[in-house]
Amino acid sequence: MNKTSSAVTKVARDMFVQQGSWALGFLSIVLLIYFGVGIGTSIGVNVREGFAEEDFFSIAYRSTKGFMLVIGIISAYSFLSYYVRHGITRKEFFNGAALAAVYLSLAFPVVTALIQQIALMFASQDAGSTSLLQTFDNSWLLTLVSFGVQILIYYLMGWMIGSGFYRFGWIRGLGMIAVALVLISFMDALWQFELSSIWEQWLPVTTDLSVTLPVSLIGSLVVILITLILIRLITRRVTIKM
Amino acid sequence: MNLDVQFDRVSVAYGGVEAVRNVSFSLPAGKIYGLLGRNGAGKTSLLSVLASYRTPSSGSVTIGGEVPFENANMMKEISFIYDVDYKDESDKIKSTFESIARYRPHFDIDYGLELARKFNLPLNKQLKQLSKGMQSAFNVCIGLASRSPVTILDEVYLGMDAPTREIFYRELLEGQARHPRTFILSTHLVSEMDYLFEEVIIIHKGRLVLHEDYESLTSRGVSITGMAAKVDEFIRGMNVLNVQQLGSTKSVMIYGELSEESLIAARRAGLELGPISLQDLFIHLTGEEYTA
Numbered sequence: 001m002n003k004t005s006s007a008v009t010k011v012a013r014d015m016f017v018q019q020g021s022w023a024l025g026f027l028s029i030v031l032l033i034y035f036g037v038g039i040g041t042s043i044g045v046n047v048r049e050g051f052a053e054e055d056f057f058s059i060a061y062r063s064t065k066g067f068m069l070v071i072g073i074i075s076a077y078s079f080l081s082y083y084v085r086h087g088i089t090r091k092e093f094f095n096g097a098a099l100a101a102v103y104l105s106l107a108f109p110v111v112t113a114l115i116q117q118i119a120l121m122f123a124s125q126d127a128g129s130t131s132l133l134q135t136f137d138n139s140w141l142l143t144l145v146s147f148g149v150q151i152l153i154y155y156l157m158g159w160m161i162g163s164g165f166y167r168f169g170w171i172r173g174l175g176m177i178a179v180a181l182v183l184i185s186f187m188d189a190l191w192q193f194e195l196s197s198i199w200e201q202w203l204p205v206t207t208d209l210s211v212t213l214p215v216s217l218i219g220s221l222v223v224i225l226i227t228l229i230l231i232r233l234i235t236r237r238v239t240i241k242m
Numbered sequence: 243m244n245l246d247v248q249f250d251r252v253s254v255a256y257g258g259v260e261a262v263r264n265v266s267f268s269l270p271a272g273k274i275y276g277l278l279g280r281n282g283a284g285k286t287s288l289l290s291v292l293a294s295y296r297t298p299s300s301g302s303v304t305i306g307g308e309v310p311f312e313n314a315n316m317m318k319e320i321s322f323i324y325d326v327d328y329k330d331e332s333d334k335i336k337s338t339f340e341s342i343a344r345y346r347p348h349f350d351i352d353y354g355l356e357l358a359r360k361f362n363l364p365l366n367k368q369l370k371q372l373s374k375g376m377q378s379a380f381n382v383c384i385g386l387a388s389r390s391p392v393t394i395l396d397e398v399y400l401g402m403d404a405p406t407r408e409i410f411y412r413e414l415l416e417g418q419a420r421h422p423r424t425f426i427l428s429t430h431l432v433s434e435m436d437y438l439f440e441e442v443i444i445i446h447k448g449r450l451v452l453h454e455d456y457e458s459l460t461s462r463g464v465s466i467t468g469m470a471a472k473v474d475e476f477i478r479g480m481n482v483l484n485v486q487q488l489g490s491t492k493s494v495m496i497y498g499e500l501s502e503e504s505l506i507a508a509r510r511a512g513l514e515l516g517p518i519s520l521q522d523l524f525i526h527l528t529g530e531e532y533t534a
Binding site for chain 2: 007010014078083084085086087088089090091092237239240242
């Protein structure tokens with residue numbers, strides 16, 4: 001009889017189904033690009049150095065972050081208005097959308113890995129040559145956890161930026177992008193990726209230091225919690241756009 | 243569940259503009275209310291507070307004594323229907339009803355589809371393919387089929403043609419008879435909707451002008467019809483709202499009640515007396531400051 005939780009469950013399920021269908025569409029496009037590159041190289045088209053050797057999983061791994069950022073922004077805009085219009089409170093929406101983001105971040109790596117396995121049946125590449133897997137000590141579990149945590153954080157960043165623009169408009173909304181950049185670079189330092197170099201410029205640390213997995217996970221959890229708290233604070237009493 | 247709506251000294255300000263100023267009134271549950279105001283009078287701002295779309299800058303809105311804002315039990319009982327834009331919506335009517343019904347406890351999908359058919363809405367098209375008027379009619383379908391105890395219809399007739407609006411008014415009254423609830427209809431199309439209202443609230447420039455039941459409101463003035471010369475003589479010194487003349491017959495709307503002697507004099511002069519129209523009263527009460 002707990003109606004609050006049932007509304008949250010419905011929002012979570014509905015958003016997961018909707019965003020999951022977008023995710024499948026996105027993965028099909030990535031798959032097409034992957035096959036396109038494969039066919040392109042086999043008929044002698046010049047493909048950027050290194051790109052042709054990449055497997056499906058690596059391409060998806062990198063491009064999914066952008067995808068999650070975008071649907072996070074959409075979550076702040078159209079979904080919030082939609083649900084409040086149909087009698088859902090901001091709090092119920094927040095909880096439901098956060099759950100949906102977690103579901104999506106769990107499902108995405110698993111589905112991507114499955115497609116990878118299927119794709120490999122048709123591709124000439126050797127499963128062992130997956131460069132990405134090598135950076136994670138050839139552990140699929142570690143790779144998938146890292147993938148899931150990172151795309152969850154990118155989704156939350158999009159949601160936070162979108163919420164900032166939704167509530168504050170353009171000028172102050174840009175401030176949320178700055179906050180997001182700081183948080184993302186912190187996360188990337190934890191997982192040692194692209195933006196980690198920002199830290200090297202500002203702080204007397206080198207990202208060469210090897211961050212252990214528990215530190216990465218706890219640090220990511222902190223980033224996730226900070227972001228969720230910010231989103232909730234921004235949207236707690238936000239005026240709904242008509 | 244007591245669902246009487248109470249606005250208590252509500253003000254709404256944003257961007258340095260005070261859209262609603264210190265408005266108080268109460269709406270006992272189960273009636274059809276007309277909220278009248280000119281463009282920019284603050285109708286939507288006022289209603290968006292009731293719908294929990296925003297918080298008031300000061301004052302409070304309560305339903306049955308409870309603040310509806312972020313109240314999960316209340317918000318699902320309040321429907322706020324306005325000119326929603328479906329330009330990016332690829333779902334069709336039925337699946338949209340089904341999605342909404344998951345969140346609206348009283349939503350009647352069959353009734354919604356029946357309404358859609360009455361409005362001649364194409365069930366096989368995507369919402370974005372519907373014309374402006376059809377999208378308005380679709381919003382009305384959601385509003386009526388939701389059967390929310392508090393249903394706010396904010397200028398929902400926009401883009402609907404006259405026959406469609408007639409269907410809307412008829413369905414509204416029939417729906418109200420079968421499932422009584424509180425309807426708040428905001429409009430400036432006063433003349434064709436006035437018969438729907440049990441009570442009328444008029445706001446002007448963010449302030450409450452009046453809140454009265456329809457009957458006593460229309461008895462606030464008198465229409466006088468008869469030979470032009472006799473009418474002119476009779477109305478001397480009175481507050482005239484509107485004059486219409488056809489040949490030698492003249493019809494004049496007067497604001498204010500007539501005294502016993504005036505009534506006798508009018509009858510003696512062969513003048514016909516009738517109720518005033520809400521439209522004329524509305525224009526009178528909200529138009530005077532517009533001359534500038």
